């Protein structure tokens with residue numbers, strides 16, 4: 186058969202699966218592969234490749250994220266109904282209900298074009314997509330793998346389609362990957378989309394950043410050697426490597442007002458990453474790093490191990506004075522945290538699969554709990570969807586709450602809240618508890634009283650000074666609150682008390 190030339194890639198898929206699970210039914214995976222080859226027989230992609238190469242690559246991504254057998258089978262079959270010659274019935278008869286539900290879910294999202302359509306259609310489509318997503322997270326993961334491979338062959342499409350796909354990727358898919366904590370996929374999608382969405386800026390940045398990457402690389406090499414030696418002499422087993430900042434995230438950082446294009450203010454263009462076996466070793470490594478290189482005052486250490494980011498991210502970040510006074514960022518985390526940061530929700534899936542093998546129940550449970558937390562924003566959106574009939578309102582809720590840049594705001598007790606850009610103390614109060622919104626006497630940021638329309642920034646500690654008796658919200662707050670939750674709570678109050 187002509188498609189036997191992909192046998193090597195199929196073997197790669199099986200090898201990947203074997204590397205993390207010993208109880209996959211390989212015959213079933215083989216059957217799905219044969220099924221896909223027949224369904225896509227004679228079809229070509231715009232890139233000139235046989236079509237079936239695409240679902241195979243999608244399945245390989247899913248396996249490299251450690252997903253379960255059902256997801257991998259569904260990945261191989263994800264286009265065989267919409268693009269190929271199969272029907273959902275065929276899939277149900279051959280692979281059962283679970284796989285069928287996933288393929289059907291992906292097919293439903295597949296036809297949803299989010300960009301380039303009228304706003305009402307966009308909103309309706311986004312609703313559909315969230316609805317499908319909320320039913321089974323694996324649908325989203327297959328969709329992300331699908332998008333990741335499609336972005337790699339974007340060159341084959343027309344300029345117009347390239348732009349639409351790239352914008353859609355930056356506005357919808359990369360933020361979803363971020364919200365699910367799949368850092369690796371988020372960065373890959375962003376960098377692939379960047380050059381199509383902003384071609385001039387992309388070219389410009391590639392040229393300009395080159396000497397900075399090179400210089401940082403050199404410094405990192407020197408300190409890496411020293412740190413490795415010291416870790417070894419202190420008997421801390423760790424991998425130490427450098428990680429380059431992705432171009433798109435570099436571009437975003439450069440355009441922040443406080444940086445204003447100044448490369449010398451970016452300390453993590455190349456960062457050193459220390460990956461240890463356990464948490465105590467993270468702190469030992471931190472001590473070793475600070476013994477060799479002094480931390481930079483004020484901006485020095487952020488301990489996201491003690492205080493994880495809301496998307497679950499854990500690491501210690503420290504900025505130190507490297508050789509010649511250059512500021513370098515060092516990131517310290519355990520292997521498990523690393524896996525988590527790169528693969529997020531998908532990593533939980535892997536843990537649950539490995540349950541029978543070596544992973545403790547506690548860890549599996551933690552994984553599932555985090556899954557639920559990560560999907561909370563989807564379920565929240567869907568519950569609003571029922572109340573918010575106006576599609577413009579819904580769109581604003583989606584765009585501003587779920588997919589916007591997030592800020593991490595702390596309560597005086599150290600609880601962390603994930604709020605969108607430009608959130609105010611009123612938004613914060615509502616995030617703590619909707620009731621708190623009716624008791625706001627004043628707000629303090631880092632100990633100082635601020636106006637209620639103050640725009641909060643990541644890392645700030647916010648305290649709501651409570652009044653003893655309820656204080657009605659002010660209608661003017663609607664002018665500055667940015668979260669849908671606060672907006673709704675204020676509106677609800679005024680619709681009940683016609684004042």
Ligand code: MN
Nearest residue numbers: 239263264331
């Ligand atoms: Mn596809």
